[in-house]
Amino acid sequence: MKRLLIVGAGGQIGSELTKLLRQKYGNENVVCSDLRPLKGEIYESGPIERIDSTQITQIIEAVKKYDIDAIFNLAAILSATAELNPMLGWNVGIGSLVNCLETARLFNCAVFTPSSIGAFGPSTPLDGTPQDTIQRPGTIYGVTKVTGELLSDYYFKRFGVDARSVRFPGLISNVTLPGGGTTDYAVEIYYAAAKGEKFICPLNENTQLDMMYMPDALNAIVNLMEADPKKLVHRNSFNVTAMHFTPKEIYAEIKKHCPDFVMEYKVDPIKQSIADSWPNWMDDSCARKEWGFKPEFDLASMTVDMLTILKKRFAK
């Protein structure tokens, strides 16, 4: 990979992926783009383009202008928001993916598109969810993710497009807040604790979900995209996870550092029904075997890092 285009760079993953890829490959070799204007030093350190990724001509124009080798397609409407506007979820998720795959086919680019634990559903084995298993998600977000996996594998097999993907768990970060995801609570709880505010959790206390700290997610993306293709048995999409916990467990971990922190529960029925249909924990042995996936953060070390950074940011 030499010259990279990030589509949907303004989101939770995109803002930090822009920074990491520019550090690794050079500011001028990483073009960040979004439908919304991209402002701030993360983006202004290199080329910025305004791209509506549901319009293929805009992606093609950028790929030709910058002679792009790899496209990181991060445009998506997250699970809970998409349930309120299914056609928007479909049009953005699939529209962007098809356009990135077609552009990649025409201009010989590699493509990374994140999938998600949302690609699984209630009939999937929820404990130790296998790499290859039944995928009948009950959300439009999940439908776009399964479609994306199938289409990406088709473009690889039919046209030789180097398409790769991981099924991310809930991602926790401290740069850009996620918007409209079922797992957003695991980010928002740290912000509330760092600000000394009460937190109202939208999931019930025993809702176990796979999670990962953003530094591990970013390394997974780079390591997969740089992996030797001859060693890849799978491509779209690899299970990857770093930890799994319930609201009760993350609350107890935060309380070790913020003894006065208070969390109460007000279950959001949409988010709860989505979370109940997702795995309790995934088996990610294929990612570890085929391209050396190895996360570094667990709940304890992530909590220390998140609270240290956020308490400094919100210090009065």
Ligand code: VAH
């Ligand atoms: C969501 N954060 O909650 C996203 C993610 C695994 C969940 O796909 O929709």
